[in-house]
Amino acid sequence: DAGVIQSPRHEVTEMGQEVTLRCKPISGHNSLFWYRQTMMRGLELLIYFNNNVPIDDSGMPEDRFSAKMPNASFSTLKIQPSEPRDSAVYFCASSKGGLSFNQPQHFGDGTRLSIL
Amino acid sequence: GQNIDQPTEMTATEGAIVQINCTYQTSGFNGLFWYQQHAGEAPTFLSYNVLDGLEEKGRFSSFLSRSKGYSYLLLKELQMKDSASYLCAAHNSGYSTLTFGKGTMLLVSP
Numbered sequence: 160d161a162g163v164i165q166s167p168r169h170e171v172t173e174m175g176q177e178v179t180l181r182c183k184p185i186s187g188h189n190s191l192f193w194y195r196q197t198m199m200r201g202l203e204l205l206i207y208f209n210n211n212v213p214i215d216d217s218g219m220p221e222d223r224f225s226a227k228m229p230n231a232s233f234s235t236l237k238i239q240p241s242e243p244r245d246s247a248v249y250f251c252a253s254s255k256g257g258l259s260f261n262q263p264q265h266f267g268d269g270t271r272l273s274i275l
Numbered sequence: 276g277q278n279i280d281q282p283t284e285m286t287a288t289e290g291a292i293v294q295i296n297c298t299y300q301t302s303g304f305n306g307l308f309w310y311q312q313h314a315g316e317a318p319t320f321l322s323y324n325v326l327d328g329l330e331e332k333g334r335f336s337s338f339l340s341r342s343k344g345y346s347y348l349l350l351k352e353l354q355m356k357d358s359a360s361y362l363c364a365a366h367n368s369g370y371s372t373l374t375f376g377k378g379t380m381l382l383v384s385p
Contacts, residue, residue, distance in 0.1 A: 192372070192373075200377075201362075201375055201376065201377035201378060202318070202362065202375040202377075202378075203375075204372055204373065204374070204375075207372050215372060250317060250318075261305065261306055261323060261325065261366060263308065263320035263323060264320070264373065265320070266317035266318050266319070267317060268316070268317050269317055
């Protein structure tokens, strides 16, 4: 079975450029999560979608970050303009269930983002 | 607010037993997840506790005390491949999201 698929695996770009990260959740999972992981702050939730609808975006750092989920099999996280402090590993995860679920989240391999 | 505390790192020897502790202070607590993350890889699910007590799964067990806001992950018969970061995560009932601790880096030596 295919797991959560993220692309690209690595991205190196200069500050000020637009960055788009992509995620395909596991088929049949209706919850999708975007996380950012750094040494200093650990794994932080950025935004959570349920049935393609954003439920909690309180973790999105600022207006430079935006996320969309146009359908059940695709989501994007966009940073525009990017800054060096955005350098991190960005994970997408998906799980079954609705707002009261307790199903484990399955993580993609992540995108290592470096902003120069 | 949400607060998850776990030790930064631990060391142990092959074949030994190690206990990784986690304390949490969250609102609307639903349960406690443990994830394993090898360097450069994604976190993978290990266990979920919603009731007080011990859940055993092979060499790994996880314990929860809701009244004390405390959990631990117990790893038995340690193997070199168990060297990884172990993440404790509180399941919050409000939006059904997870709040992760910063992880405990476990190094298993021969």
